[in-house]
């Protein structure tokens with residue numbers, strides 16, 4: 532499957548939230564990064580065919596979507612809030628959703644069994660949804676999104692609120708499912724994109740600031756991000772003097788992450804380029820009025 536977004540626009544009343552988005556997706560894993568309100572969920576919902584764009588179109592393998600039912604059979608979607616029936620048992624939820632997706636009974640029974648194994652919920656198969664932990668619920672969410680063996684899997688903010696172990700487990704699950712399909716993962720967490728995705732995009736105010744490989748995103752920070760330890764009492768001075776991206780530590784010593792073209796101090800150490808720093812460089816440059 533190949534997905535192309537062409538000039539996608541979306542307005543909520545008089546507010547434009549997506550502005551002429553162009554992006555092309557092929558099998559592999561993509562991370563969609565952006566601040567709160569950047570438009571990530573809106574774009575995901577358009578791709579999931581829940582919302583219609585006000586302008587532009589989505590093309591699938593070069594053609595506009597004509598048969599929405601057929602398109603929906605080819606995609607899986609895990610929304611930000613995956614609210615399922617708390618009193619239902621795990622297997623019942625999946626059976627119920629399989630029936631809604633019009634999967635034949637003979638096909639869905641073995642499929643559900645295999646999926647529960649894949650997402651490591653075999654032991655919870657007979658449990659009620661309300662008895663599951665947050666991480667287990669997310670894994671159930673992925674199982675339902677994979678029910679129809681979709682060619683495009685859309686996952687909105689999957690790791691929010693998960694502990695580190697569950698986050699890693701969830702990421703691995705997504706990476707494994709991206710072998711022969713498109714997986715699009717929206718998140719605030721650059722580390723998740725770095726760990727799991729080959730490609731990324733950064734959305735800000737409804738426009739893409741970046742589309743490309745994670746390596747290219749990391750390179751945006753090359754030579755521009757510095758680390759410096761300073762006495763806590765100097766925090767305000769440094770904030771006024773430089774573009775401080777991040778402050779770590781408490782007590783007498785603080786570690787600052789500073790955005791600057793040259794070393795802000797002889798003691799400053801250059802930080803390596805990574806997705807998080809690349810992302811911060813892009814967002815800060817945008818806030819300062821464009822990438823010039």
Ligand SMILES: Nc1ncnc2c1ncn2[C@@H]1O[C@H](COP(=O)(O)OP(=O)(O)OP(=O)(O)O)[C@@H](O)[C@H]1O
Pocket residue numbers: 543548565566567568569570571572573574
């Ligand atoms: N149904 C709606 N009606 C009006 N405005 C909306 C609606 N849904 C979203 N918005 C606005 O559209 C913009 C984009 O929202 P969206 O939820 O797509 O962003 P997001 O990047 O997913 O944010 P978050 O990371 O907080 O979920 C925001 O300014 C939001 O307030």
